[in-house]
Amino acid sequence: MSFWDRAPITKAALGDPRSGGRPPLDQEWHELLTRDQDAVFVWAGAWRRGKTIYGWTWSWVRAPGEDGLGGEPHPAVSASPSSIERMLSPLAHEARVRLMQTMYDGPKSAAQLSEASGMRGGNLYYHLKELLHASYAKEVEGGYDLTPLGCQMLLTVAAIASKVIEDRGDQGLLVADRSRGGPAPG
């Protein structure tokens, strides 16, 4: 029995990748956008760490014309560039991503982090401090650990990076058979 057979809601929303075709959510959104919405965005996930399972769903939708009527502005245009810089800068560094990856499966001592990353002393602490400051990591007894936010951000940016970088040169983020560009079919 595959994941898809055990997960009826996921299957209903995303379709079965083995059968190909357009995911139902995707189809539905194309229709929504044609009719009255301007953008839909969903960011959802769940992950397990030891025995604890974390999950989140976050989404927004925006109708056209809301700007003029005092509605919510479009995030792509209105988000504060300095917030984006603040959120991403701690993650935009190879050594810090490696530290986070090392802590992904559980807390690590400074010695373990040093060994895994090849960084020592002041250099290691400098990068750890950046992660602590951003609330992506925290101090725990005997060492350091990722926070739930850190785990969530690592999962997300690593997943995007592994697709985007691989797929460079074609349509970008449009991934394999799960997405497509261009106009919706009539």
Next chain:
Amino acid sequence: MPRWDNAPVTKAALWDSPGEHGPSALEREWSGQLKHAGDFILLIAGCYRRAECSPTNPSWTALWWNVSEGAEDPSLQRGAAASAAAANVERLLTPFCREVRVRLMQELYSGARSSDDLAGTVGLKGGALFSHLGELVEAGLVEKQSEGVYALTNLGCNLLLILTSLAGVSVKDMGTEGLVIGGLG
């Protein structure tokens, strides 16, 4: 919310939660799945319409998901969190780590613009402006359409939408427990 009455699939998957702030149906299902196998499931999906596209032709849709090892289906890839090349994460995010470059992309979201236009809007001229535009072109986020006219690429649009949306959530919530929704597991 009435606007979702027209979207039964979305409503069932994302807005069918026990309380206003409870976990969504998808999230509840995934939590159950992770008890058996795998270590994470991630969905980043979006659809948007931009000004230059006709109303019947939404410009783009991407549905992105990943299920970790443990799922039996071989088409489902192992989770990227622990295995992605750290250098690729840096490459992906670096163009977004400068305020002025994000502002340039935000300007381009509503359509192609000339460099003269952009110079006026972001307050940069000559070499400084072209150096930032060059970085964005190099990263594949922006393309030069004709002499002096720049536009966002699909990749640039997608990433701008995704990362600005994440910033809207994460930055606000920083200092607390992050974005975790309790009551699962």
